[in-house]
Amino acid sequence: MKLIKKLASKTIKVLYQVCLIATLIVACHNIEIYTSNTTNDNTCVQNYDSNIDYFPNKIKITHATGLAVEYHKHYKIVTVKNPWQDAKTGFQYILVQCGTPIPKEFNQAQVITIPINSIVALSTTHLPHLAKLGVVDKLVGISNSKQVNTPEVVEKIKAGIVEVGNNTNLDVEKLLELNPDLxxxxxxxxxxxxxxxxxxEVGLKVAINAEYMEDTxxxxxxxxxxxxxxxNQxxxxEEIFKEITNKYEQIAQKAKFVKNRPTVFVGxxxxxxxxxxxxxxxxxTYLADAGGNYLWKDNRSSGSLPLSFEVVLERAxxxxxxxxxxxxxxxVKDLVAEDNRYTYFKxxxxxxxxxxxxxxxESGGNDYWEGGIxxxxxxLSDLIKILHPEVLPNHQLFYYRKIIPSSTALYLPFLGETRENFDLAYVK
Structure with missing residues (x-):
């Protein structure tokens, strides 16, 4: 009888171990099947399944008028509608999830495999976005390191990064050596x-960022x-922009009902x-949201108006x-030295x-044109502080400063108005 009990006990143990092993095998197999057909933000698909939506997180464009995206299960069609002033055509980019088939109906020059693992940014305005998204480690090249203010990129520069020249004087050979994904x-x-x-034309994947064409x-x-x-971020x-939007709208609301709107001109x-x-x-838009009365607010243009000094003086x-x-x-001394007619302005x-x-x-790179974007x-907080200091009593100016009235001006480094800043600020 004792022998029979021992045999029964051993049999139960063996059966339990077999069942446990079988369960683990099935579980592991199921996990393998699941991960092989799907992808997270940074991996390629191993076994493509046409029934799976590989982009469960989607963006919705709410304020930018020049950008659109159309989602398909394994690729995205990104459209830049208005790449520059008076553009006759837009641009489309086909972003295909790594490990999935490339759609045949599109020009291959438009196709970019995602997620990208390396990027070169030819404008400093693109850098803060990379920092906010936490992908500065993917940055392998920039236009000019001396113009950069974004702290994460400044640190990257110290560690070593390739300079490839600006939009008008690019080192194409360097770019070909880098061969970035984008x-x-x-x-x-x-x-x-x-x-x-x-x-x-040399086979590099390029995308035009037309943020400077936006009206708001x-x-x-x-x-x-x-x-x-x-x-694939x-x-x-969405989370970052939602926070920015909420902050902006809450601040704008504080200046919405100011009784006095001081007159303002710029440039x-x-x-x-x-x-x-x-x-x-x-x-x-900035000046209106800050409670200002912009003297050219009734003009219907979203671009810049080329005016004479006399026309501006007459109105402003x-x-x-x-x-x-x-x-x-x-x-003020510098201002007057350039043109003494400026003293005619109140x-x-x-x-x-x-x-x-x-x-x-120290090299003249202005963070207003970089981080300000x-x-x-x-x-907006700066502008409200200037026009209505009582609305934001605790705010300290960040991008703006008051011009020093005396000749004892503090030193501010300057290399002149850069071509990039002129193109992006004054043309649009």
């Missing part, structure tokens, strides 16, 4: 200076989603022409504030002069 650039419509065509601050900031599409981009006389932003431009002579002028002006006499050059690095809530 190059982001911008266009102006000038075939002699734009880099898009020459880079595409939030529209420009939303182009973080454009960058995110190439990294839709979820992160300066650049080589005989004063480029004044139109009434439908992002600058006009008695304006309360003058903002956004030459980066080189450190004091804003010069009262000292209501504020410039967006508070964060300029992705932080419109901070720019």
């Amino acid at each position: 190059i982001t650039t911008y266009g102006t419509g000038n075939s002699q200076t734009d880099s898009y065509t020459k880079l595409s 601050p939030l529209g420009r900031s939303e182009w973080i989603k454009f960058i995110a599409l190439f990294f 839709e979820k992160q981009a 300066f006389n650049f080589k005989g022409t004063w480029y004044m932003p139109g009434g439908k431009s992002y600058v006009a 002579a008695n304006a309360d504030y003058w903002l956004n002028f030459s980066q080189s002006w450190q004091s 804003a010069v006499k009262t000292g209501n002069l504020y410039n967006n050059n508070a964060r300029v690095n 992705s932080n419109p809530d901070i720019v």
Whole structure:
């Protein structure tokens, strides 16, 4: 009897072990089947299944008018509608999930395999987006390291990064050696200076980022989603932009019902022409949201208006504030030295002069044109602080500073108005 009990006990143990092993095998097999047909943000598909949606996280464009995305199960069609002023055509990019078939109906030059693992950014405005998305480690090349202000990229530069030149003077051989998965650039419509065509012709994957064509601050900031599409970082981009939007709208609400709206004009006389932003431009939107009365608000243009000094003086002579002028002006003395007619403006006499050059690095790189694009809530806070200091009593100016009235100006490094800043700020 004891022998029978021992045999029965051993049999039960053996059966239990067999069942346990079988369960583990089935479980492991199921896990393998699941992971082999799907993908996370940074891996390739191992066994393609046409029934699976490989992009469960999708973005929705809410403010940017020049960007669109259409999702298919294993690829995305990204459309840049308005790449530059008066553009006759847009651009499409087919972003295909790694490990899945490439759609045959598209030009192969348009096809980019995602998620990308290396990127070259030819504009500093693209860098803050990379930092916010946490993908600066994928950055292998930039245009000019001296112009960079984004802290994460500055650290990357210290560790070593390739400089490939600017839009008009690119080192194509360096780019071919790097052979990045993607190059982001911008266009102006000038075939002699734009880099898009020459880079595409040598077989490099290039995408035009047209954020500077947007008419609103939030529209420009939303182009973080454009960058995110190439990294399959839709979820992160949606969360980041939602936070930016909420902050911006909450701050704008505080200035919405101010009783007094001071008159404002911007810009300066650049080589005989004063480029004044139109009434439908992002600058006009900023000033309206900040509780200002922009003197060209009734104009219907979203671009810049080329005006004469006399036309500007006629309308803005008695304006309360003058903002956004030459980066080189450190004091009223510098302003007057360039053109003594500037003294005719009331804003010069009262000292209501504020410039967006508070964060300029030692080589002249202005963070307003870099970090300011992705932080419109901070720019708006600065403008409200200038026009209505009582609305945001605790805010300290970040991108803006008041022009020093005396000749004892603090030193601000300056290399002149860069071509990139002129193209992106004054042309649009």
